[in-house]
Amino acid sequence: QVQLVESGGQLVQAGDSLRLSCVASGSAFSSYDVGWFRQAPGKERELVGRISRRSGDYTYYKESVKGRFTISRDNAKNTVYLQMNKLKPDDTSVYYCAAQLGVYRGAHNYDYWGQGTQVTVSS
Numbered sequence: 001q002v003q004l005v006e007s008g009g010q011l012v013q014a015g016d017s018l019r020l021s022c023v024a025s026g027s028a029f030s031s032y033d034v035g036w037f038r039q040a041p042g043k044e045r046e047l048v049g050r051i052s053r054r055s056g057d058y059t060y061y062k063e064s065v066k067g068r069f070t071i072s073r074d075n076a077k078n079t080v081y082l083q084m085n086k087l088k089p090d091d092t093s094v095y096y097c098a099a100q101l102g103v104y105r106g107a108h109n110y111d112y113w114g115q116g117t118q119v120t121v122s123s
Contacts, residue, residue: 002026002112004097009117012087016121020082022097022114030054030075032112033104036082038093038119047107048095051080064090087121094118 008020022034035050049071052058056073070083080097095117098110 002029002032002099004099004112004114006095006097006114006117009095009119011120011122014088014121014123016087017083017085018087018119020084020095020097020117020119022080022082024078024080024099026078028101029078029099032099032101034071034073034080035098035100035107035110036071036080037096037098037110038091039096039116040093043093045096048082050104050107052104053102084119087119089121089123092119092121 002024005023006020012018031053033050033053036048037045038048039045048065049059049061049069051071051073059071061069068086073080097114099112100110
């Protein structure tokens with residue numbers, strides 16, 4: 001079991017960069033697939049991207065963030081990062097990290113969630 005805490009969200013201007021962190025407590029963090037989600041007011045939560053367990057050699061990104069967002073992990077620090085570049089007002093959301101143990105079972109099967117961090121991008 002893990003507990004997740006996100007940080008790094010803030011108000012930025014369009015075109016700026018921001019790095020979010022997701023720190024996990026608990027053991028065997030490297031065994032967890034980690035996803036980053038976001039939810040804007042009045043919209044459904046969506047998967048922004050994910051990184052595979054262990055070495056994190058597989059990543060997936062939502063089409064609209066490809067080339068702008070990068071997910072990485074540092075298992076020694078129990079941390080997954082979401083580097084966001086060239087931010088747009090449409091990226092404004094609460095961002096959540098989530099984890100699922102073992103082999104990836106799909107975007108609807110993340111078992112552990114953080115509390116979220118607000119990212120606001122002004123035009």
